[in-house]
């Protein structure tokens with residue numbers, strides 16, 4: 001489907017719908033380019049499947065859709081050439097809940113957990129709230145491209161006795177889709193120092209042209225010390241269902257995780273969450289392919305308009321674009337809010353030293369992106 005057709009069919013005004021992105025008090029009156037949430041209706045199969053279920057009208061205890069796991073497994077095979085076993089899959093109430101549960105299950109209080117920064121802020125939040133010790137390793141951003149600092153990571157693994165690392169793959173906010181070789185180098189280090197990898201792959205379906213997403217568990221030799229988090233909450237804009245999966249190939253780790261879930265009485269997901277994801281996995285390819293074209297088109301447009309003024313990282317994956325306003329501004333988010341009327345996520349919320357950066361959400365219409373670019377260029381030209 002063309003970018004125009006997709007937008008015409010799925011773009012939806014979200015004001016006055018209790019929408020965080022558009023209706024939260026801090027977003028009002030501003031062009032909202034913050035938070036990872038799209039301005040598009042989800043795939044019709046998901047909507048019609050849920051509608052049928054609601055219209056049935058009886059909401060007593062229910063079973064999972066029979067072929068839920070088949071649909072989940074087929075999706076990952078089809079889109080990412082990775083094979084998951086049904087027995088490896090566990091449910092959590094969202095990806096952040098998955099991270100927290102993994103930390104409770106696989107690490108002890110005060111254990112050191114490493115993240116590479118900048119990164120999605122709840123990574124550090126989860127480490128702190130579970131009483132683990134936060135260890136950070138800055139990513140290298142050179143010539144507008146970002147990579148792991150393996151030497152620093154190894155130093156920290158050794159010195160801080162790190163027990164686990166939370167990986168963001170693809171990376172929010174840097175937009176990187178890690179290459180196989182990069183992951184292998186990282187996972188070799190993790191294996192050497194016995195560091196469990198918790199690979200957050202919720203952006204794994206949002207892959208731009210000519211990029212290949214490598215799911216951590218497609219690398220079989222690391223199965224004993226990698227677990228991954230996967231969901232279609234970002235893929236199909238289903239955040240309100242709070243539904244995600246932890247995939248655990250190692251049997252001992254699965255037992256530890258199951259014991260933790262049993263102890264804390266983790267319920268099975270509710271039927272609406274299962275159904276929403278199920279219809280996405282089963283029928284959502286065409287919708288997703290259309291969305292990816294819209295996002296990439298928006299990225300190319302934003303790049304063309306703003307690159308004379310700013311550093312814009314390549315968008316390999318996700319619909320989130322990280323932009324450095326350099327010495328044009330002191331604090332990018334303040335400049336965007338005060339001078340441009342735009343709400344974007346401040347760079348420093350992802351890591352120290354990123355004050356002149358901001359994260360833009362590109363999952364919206366071309367018209368919104370154009371309005372934002374116009375406002376930024378007008379303010380910068382002043």
Ligand SMILES: Cc1ncc(COP(=O)(O)O)c(C=O)c1O
Nearest residue numbers: 036094095096097120172202233
């Ligand atoms: C990397 C990453 N993980 C997790 C989440 C949140 O997922 P959930 O709402 O399922 O907790 C986000 C949301 O932006 C994210 O970017």
